[in-house]
Every structure is written in C-alpha cells, then in structure tokens.
Amino acid sequence: MDPVLQYIAGFEPEIRERLEALRKLFLETLSGTEESIRYGMPAYTVGKHHLYFAGYKRHIGFYPVYGLAAIEREIEHYKARRTKDTLHFPHDQPLPLDLVKKIILLKATQ
Numbered sequence: 189m190d191p192v193l194q195y196i197a198g199f200e201p202e203i204r205e206r207l208e209a210l211r212k213l214f215l216e217t218l219s220g221t222e223e224s225i226r227y228g229m230p231a232y233t234v235g236k237h238h239l240y241f242a243g244y245k246r247h248i249g250f251y252p253v254y255g256l257a258a259i260e261r262e263i264e265h266y267k268a269r270r271t272k273d274t275l276h277f278p279h280d281q282p283l284p285l286d287l288v289k290k291i292i293l294l295k296a297t298q
Contacts (some may be wrong), residue, residue: 191225192224192225192230195207196208196230199243202279203243203279204243206277206283207230207241207243207248210241210250210285213285217289217292221233221234226240227240228242229242230242232292234292234296235295235297235298236298237295237298239252239253239291239295240252246278246279247276247278247279248277248279248283249268249275250266250277250288250291251274251275252273253273253275253291254272256294259287259290259291263291266284266287
C-alpha cells in the first residue's frame, strides 16, 4: 500500500476523512506534486518547499506556514500556540480547504 494512504488508514473514520480531503486538495491543486512520508507524516513538494500535515486526536497539524504576509490575517485564527509556523485545524470545526489551497499556491511561488 502507498505509504501516505497507509498513514491515513491508521486513523478513525472522521479523522481519516479530513486527512483524505487534504491529500486530494494537494493532488488536485498541484498535479504531479511529489507525495511522500517525511518526518513520519505526509509531505508534498510545493515549489522549492515541502508542506506537511499530520493527524492528532483533537486537530490536524499543518506545517510549515511562514512567509505568507499576504494572508496573515486569514491564518492567524489557526496558528498553534507557542509556534511560528504551525497551524492547527480542530476536528470540531470545518476544514478550511480554501485557505489551505491559498497556502499551497503561495508556497508554490516562493
């Protein structure tokens, strides 16, 4: 089985569905992006960078998100405490797929 699909399959259905939505968004937004497991989590080549997401009990972590002054106000709500480049998407809130797409596209041009 593909390592990213194997990672996602290890979660409860509700979390798995959210992780699958992120994976699909990456693959649709950047056709041909390289998908792998790095640092134990799904990783996607985005321009000269990599973006990562990881599932947790209460949220999905999204990394690294820095250098995005154009959308700073939009991401502020999701910034994890005591970090400068991590966003948390709580499971009790809708997944902000439009915002994630903006992040992917901005990172692809950096």
